[in-house]
Amino acid sequence: MTELSAPLPAPVLPTPAARPGGRLPGWLQRHMDLGFRILRNTLPILVLPFRIRGRRWACVTRAEDVEAVLRRPDVFDVPYAAKIAVVMEGGNIFLGMPDTEEARRDKANMRLTAPSAEARARIGPETARLAAEVVRQAAPRRRLDLAMELSQAVTTRLYAAYFGLGDAPEREIADQARALFGYMFGNPLDDLAQRAAAEPVAAALRRRIGAAVAARKRTPGVGEGAGEDVLGRCLRLQAEGRPGFTDLEIRNNLIGLVVGALPQAPMLIPQLFDLLLDRPRELAAAQAAARADDDAALARIVFEAARFRPLTPGLFRLCREDYRLAAGHWRGRTIRAGTIVLAATRSAMMDGRRVPAPREFRTDRLDPLGLHFGLGQHECFGIHMNQAMLPQICKPVLRLPGLRRAPGEEGRLRLDDAFGIFPMNLTVAFD
Numbered sequence: 001m002t003e004l005s006a007p008l009p010a011p012v013l014p015t016p017a018a019r020p021g022g023r024l025p026g027w028l029q030r031h032m033d034l035g036f037r038i039l040r041n042t043l044p045i046l047v048l049p050f051r052i053r054g055r056r057w058a059c060v061t062r063a064e065d066v067e068a069v070l071r072r073p074d075v076f077d078v079p080y081a082a083k084i085a086v087v088m089e090g091g092n093i094f095l096g097m098p099d100t101e102e103a104r105r106d107k108a109n110m111r112l113t114a115p116s117a118e119a120r121a122r123i124g125p126e127t128a129r130l131a132a133e134v135v136r137q138a139a140p141r142r143r144l145d146l147a148m149e150l151s152q153a154v155t156t157r158l159y160a161a162y163f164g165l166g167d168a169p170e171r172e173i174a175d176q177a178r179a180l181f182g183y184m185f186g187n188p189l190d191d192l193a194q195r196a197a198a199e200p201v202a203a204a205l206r207r208r209i210g211a212a213v214a215a216r217k218r219t220p221g222v223g224e225g226a227g228e229d230v231l232g233r234c235l236r237l238q239a240e241g242r243p244g245f246t247d248l249e250i251r252n253n254l255i256g257l258v259v260g261a262l263p264q265a266p267m268l269i270p271q272l273f274d275l276l277l278d279r280p281r282e283l284a285a286a287q288a289a290a291r292a293d294d295d296a297a298l299a300r301i302v303f304e305a306a307r308f309r310p311l312t313p314g315l316f317r318l319c320r321e322d323y324r325l326a327a328g329h330w331r332g333r334t335i336r337a338g339t340i341v342l343a344a345t346r347s348a349m350m351d352g353r354r355v356p357a358p359r360e361f362r363t364d365r366l367d368p369l370g371l372h373f374g375l376g377q378h379e380c381f382g383i384h385m386n387q388a389m390l391p392q393i394c395k396p397v398l399r400l401p402g403l404r405r406a407p408g409e410e411g412r413l414r415l416d417d418a419f420g421i422f423p424m425n426l427t428v429a430f431d
């Protein structure tokens with residue numbers, strides 16, 4: 001299958017999940033893609049001439065420049081360490097580190113505990129099983145909420161078991177992860193009230209995961225191979241004396257995985273259905289792929305749909321030294337040390353210089369994953385898991401006969417009040 005439809009019109013409704021810092025003004029939401037398009041063609045590297053909260057800010061919108069920023073972690077550092085310190089009581093994990101030996105070691109260490117090959121062999125089939133179960137339970141009601149009832153429940157069950165936190169109360173850990181994700185990534189101005197709200201939640205999650213580590217260590221056989229989950233493998237590597245696996249480091253890395261993994265599939269999937277339910281041709285193609293068990297075709301549709309509803313306008317970086325971006329080109333600008341840079345991945349994925357026919361919904365592009373999962377040093381640790389799981393959550397829903405929005409408000413995407421980025425409900429009906 002190649003092109004599925006005519007060019008998508010610019011979204012008329014706001015795309016609320018694309019809020020970098022909670023509540024952007026409505027007009028900015030509505031016109032974000034247009035704004036990015038104008039910037040790409042006029043001021044592709046926009047350096048604001050004034051400060052916000054005492055900081056310089058810049059926005060980079062062309063794909064080439066966005067990639068250049070993300071591929072230079074030595075110049076454009078991640079800005080997360082201070083917030084991670086709040087969540088982890090002064091600690092840090094590889095997400096918050098510059099390009100150092102320690103960061104490389106820690107990411108490689110965690111990869112040993114969640115090997116890429118396991119995504120296809122374990123995460124995909126387990127997601128399919130969990131999602132099918134939820135859909136089966138909803139069948140007599142002929143209604144299903146795609147946010148909490150399906151995506152949040154499946155994602156939480158899947159990762160609580162895979163990470164080794166199987167007995168954590170599902171609702172509580174999902175709520176904690178969402179609150180901390182909102183604090184970390186939905187709050188770029190580091191609002192003090194948000195920090196105060198995050199602190200007790202972080203303390204509770206630290207206690208829960210610290211207790212899980214301690215309890216597992218008391219389990220006989222740990223260190224000799226017991227526990228084929230991330231925590232069990234961490235403890236095995238600790239027993240082997242591998243650096244980077246103290247109890248505290250294990251706890252902090254597990255907190256990072258929980259906060260990264262639990263909220264995002266439930267953010268993305270209702271958004272995808274919100275788009276597909278208004279696009280009969282793309283919906284029919286997705287349904288055909290699901291019914292034919294064509295996972296590759298389904299994945300391409302899912303990730304292409306995500307290009308029109310990305311979770312974020314971009315990724316923030318902190319410029320460490322004066323740096324000439326796009327040097328030698330008319331658009332080149334010097335970004336001063338201390339500037340916060342938004343590498344606008346949403347804009348890059350719509351840049352016709354890189355993405356052929358960017359406003360068309362197509363599934364024949366060479367790089368179907370785009371920049372949804374970042375690039376370079378900080379590329380998403382869960383990228384392989386995402387590729388395996390996201391289509392599998394969608395699949396049993398797409399197979400339902402007569403799939404449509406539930407009538408009234410329930411059939412419309414509703415977001416959380418605190419951050420305005422988390423879908424709370426989107427109910428579908430079926431025959």
Ligand code: HEM
Binds near residue numbers: 268315382383385
């Ligand atoms: C829809 C699902 C997901 C999306 C859209 C997503 C997106 C991203 C993005 C864009 C980044 C890069 C951040 C940056 O460069 O500033 C990232 C990093 C990260 N993600 Fe994900 N993610 C998802 C799921 C997951 C899952 C399932 C896990 C854990 C199993 C995870 C763990 C992480 C970690 C630990 C990092 C930091 C990587 C590093 O700094 O090297 N994410 N994610």
